[in-house]
Amino acid sequence: MPYVRRSLETVVTRAAREFPAVVVTGPRQSGKTTLLKHLFAKKLRHVSLEAPDVRAAAEADPRGFLDFYPPPVIFDEVQHAPSLLPYIKERIDARRNHPGQYLLTGSQNLQLAKGVTESLAGRAAVLRLLPMTSRELARRPGSPLPWERKGVPRLARALSPHHLWARFLRGNYPEPATSPRKDATLWQAGYVQTYLERDVRSVRQVGDLSQFQGFLRLLAARSAQLLDLTGLSRDLGVAVNTVKAWLSVLEATYQVIVLRPYFSNVGKRLVKTPKVYFMDVGTLCYLAGLRDPLHAMAGPMGGAIFETAVIGEVYRTLAHRGIEPRVYFWRTATGTEVDLVVETESGLVPIEVKLATTPNPAMARGIEAFRRDYSERVERGFVIHSGRDVLPLGSSNLAWPFAGL
Numbered sequence: 001m002p003y004v005r006r007s008l009e010t011v012v013t014r015a016a017r018e019f020p021a022v023v024v025t026g027p028r029q030s031g032k033t034t035l036l037k038h039l040f041a042k043k044l045r046h047v048s049l050e051a052p053d054v055r056a057a058a059e060a061d062p063r064g065f066l067d068f069y070p071p072p073v074i075f076d077e078v079q080h081a082p083s084l085l086p087y088i089k090e091r092i093d094a095r096r097n098h099p100g101q102y103l104l105t106g107s108q109n110l111q112l113a114k115g116v117t118e119s120l121a122g123r124a125a126v127l128r129l130l131p132m133t134s135r136e137l138a139r140r141p142g143s144p145l146p147w148e149r150k151g152v153p154r155l156a157r158a159l160s161p162h163h164l165w166a167r168f169l170r171g172n173y174p175e176p177a178t179s180p181r182k183d184a185t186l187w188q189a190g191y192v193q194t195y196l197e198r199d200v201r202s203v204r205q206v207g208d209l210s211q212f213q214g215f216l217r218l219l220a221a222r223s224a225q226l227l228d229l230t231g232l233s234r235d236l237g238v239a240v241n242t243v244k245a246w247l248s249v250l251e252a253t254y255q256v257i258v259l260r261p262y263f264s265n266v267g268k269r270l271v272k273t274p275k276v277y278f279m280d281v282g283t284l285c286y287l288a289g290l291r292d293p294l295h296a297m298a299g300p301m302g303g304a305i306f307e308t309a310v311i312g313e314v315y316r317t318l319a320h321r322g323i324e325p326r327v328y329f330w331r332t333a334t335g336t337e338v339d340l341v342v343e344t345e346s347g348l349v350p351i352e353v354k355l356a357t358t359p360n361p362a363m364a365r366g367i368e369a370f371r372r373d374y375s376e377r378v379e380r381g382f383v384i385h386s387g388r389d390v391l392p393l394g395s396s397n398l399a400w401p402f403a404g405l
Contacts (some may be wrong), residue, residue, distance in 0.1 A: 008127060177282075
């Protein structure tokens with residue numbers, strides 16, 4: 001599989017020049033090890049802590065282990081040996097002014113975050129590598145988002161509907177996304193099973209894995225909808241608090257994006273229930289039982305899949321810049337809605353997502369309602385669609401194709 005440049009490369013390189021330690025987290029198979037090896041293989045030794053014998057050596061004699069692997073060094077899957085982190089802190093404190101000593105990766109954010117917070121706070125830059133973005137797959141990792149562009153650019157040729165939806169089904173994890181001959185369904189099946197057995201099994205809130213897998217499938221069927229925790233708990237036959245705990249597991253292990261409502265005190269009662277989107281659109285399609293591109297596009301989940309692809313693209317693009325994505329949705333009690341609100345330094349960018357190839361001004365009604373409530377804080381709005389053209393929708397909004405996102 002050829003290496004594909006990632007947007008996070010520049011952030012990781014800069015962090016390694018400024019911090020004694022750099023921690024790259026993210027879901028399993030997102031490319032963390034590949035990224036660090038590509039950037040530092042000629043300079044740093046690589047040690048994986050996933051192997052049981054290596055892990056045992058690290059836990060039995062942490063100081064001796066660190067003596068054997070002196071910095072600068074890459075420690076992979078460091079959550080398997082959390083007891084190593086206090087000793088890494090000890091080494092860093094002895095040489096505090098030396099950047100780039102330890103580069104660490106980890107997949108299970110629940111365990112890793114606790115260890116980093118307790119041991120490496122103020123000593124480590126913590127970054128996230130998520131599934132690939134469309135700009136990375138197109139070999140343009142640094143390309144701007146639509147609202148960051150000046151003028152209307154000439155866009156790359158859009159994919160045909162069949163190819164676009166085939167890509168959605170394959171998802172954005174590096175292996176299936178860059179290997180067109182690989183059976184994406186088999187890969188997704190193996191990924192979900194590995195996630196359940198390795199990541200979820202270690203979490204105390206999850207007892208019955210088969211019941212948790214049922215929860216995953218029910219959540220997929222409700223993607224892009226307001227999250228009804230009570231309905232989910234009733235359908236699964238478990239307590240609401242159990243569903244909340246399971247959702248927190250998915251969020252902490254980077255499998256879902258919990259999109260919370262944008263709220264500001266404008267005297268209007270707004271819906272405060274969140275929405276949930278899968279981080280990877282391929283995982284969503286697999287859990288929903290979709291295998292054929294055109295069936296996915298024309299079926300009842302077509303809109304939810306397209307919305308998941310758009311929101312995931314924006315979220316991952318921002319996260320790969322080393323920042324926390326400030327993204328929300330907006331919905332009033334009467335049902336007026338904007339699918340995505342991106343908070344930027346210059347203002348609020350409202351975005352509507354429409355599975356349509358022919359955009360029209362009516363698609364921006366939600367954006368205009370949002371603009372009336374927040375007036376001068378609102379930037380140009382965008383309607384992201386599945387067609388090919390950039391078109392004006394009134395004086396303040398643009399229709400923008402997914403291909404140019």
